[in-house]
Amino acid sequence: MTDLLSGAGSTGAILNGALGIALLLVSSALLMSLARLVIGPDKPDRILALDTLYVNSIALLVLFSMHLGNDLFFEAALLIALLGFVGTVALARYLTRGEIIE
Amino acid sequence: MSASPWSLPFNLLVELLVAALIVIGALFTALGSFGLLRLRDFYSRLHGPTKATTLGVGSLLIASSVYFSRLGDGLSLHEVLVAVFLFITAPVGAHLMAKAALHLRVRGQTGLPPDDLLNGPDDGTLDPSSTESSPQDAKSILKDASKEKG
Numbered sequence: 001m002t003d004l005l006s007g008a009g010s011t012g013a014i015l016n017g018a019l020g021i022a023l024l025l026v027s028s029a030l031l032m033s034l035a036r037l038v039i040g041p042d043k044p045d046r047i048l049a050l051d052t053l054y055v056n057s058i059a060l061l062v063l064f065s066m067h068l069g070n071d072l073f074f075e076a077a078l079l080i081a082l083l084g085f086v087g088t089v090a091l092a093r094y095l096t097r098g099e100i101i102e
Numbered sequence: 103m104s105a106s107p108w109s110l111p112f113n114l115l116v117e118l119l120v121a122a123l124i125v126i127g128a129l130f131t132a133l134g135s136f137g138l139l140r141l142r143d144f145y146s147r148l149h150g151p152t153k154a155t156t157l158g159v160g161s162l163l164i165a166s167s168v169y170f171s172r173l174g175d176g177l178s179l180h181e182v183l184v185a186v187f188l189f190i191t192a193p194v195g196a197h198l199m200a201k202a203a204l205h206l207r208v209r210g211q212t213g214l215p216p217d218d219l220l221n222g223p224d225d226g227t228l229d230p231s232s233t234e235s236s237p238q239d240a241k242s243i244l245k246d247a248s249k250e251k252g
Contacts (some may be wrong), residue, residue, distance in 0.1 A: 028127050
């Protein structure tokens with residue numbers, strides 16, 4: 001783990017511990033959102049769980065890019081943010097109007 | 103190494119700052135999803151992901167910006183772009199989901215939303231008798247004014 005961060009020029013021990021804790025917390029957040037996606041009683045609950053899932057996946061991607069010391073993941077994070085927002089809007093419009101493109 | 107924090111090396115200070123931002127952001131993210139899982143009804147659950155999770159991801163993106171600014175050559179601003187986009191789109195998405203829930207007449211358990219919103223017309227707007235009172239008042243005022251002129 002430390003050899004991947006060797007280009008940082010820092011010691012990296014505190015950062016590696018924080019990254020481990022954060023990866024654990026964000027992964028548990030993804031699992032909780034997935035549980036709400038499965039058990040959600042209403043349709044808006046499931047849309048909200050999908051929205052939370054993509055925001056959590058952006059967080060996980062950012063943490064992973066810091067773990068690798070590689071900043072090529074931000075285009076992927078921006079794409080996930082864009083398409084997740086479009087998906088949320090499309091699903092909510094579908095529940096409200098019954099059709100997406102009028 | 104002395105005990106004063108101001109004499110610590112710069113790299114260690116940056117690392118401590120980034121580690122603190124990462125842990126705080128991950129805590130907020132996990133707390134938002136925990137609220138999504140454990141709160142009672144949809145209108146309560148809407149608060150957790152749209153506020154706590156967005157704030158936590160913003161903190162993570164700031165940490166990443168600081169980290170890659172230290173690691174690379176200059177300022178790294180891709181993360182700020184993602185954070186600004188998330189902070190703009192989160193309220194819009196929450197508003198659309200709340201409107202969809204009102205349209206489907208999802209019942210809350212805490213007395214919210216009031217029955218006027220649930221028993222109103224199809225588009226989930228307010229009770230027509232309460233909203234149309236002000237235009238009628240305006241029309242009557244105009245009629246009175248014209249009568250006084252005539």
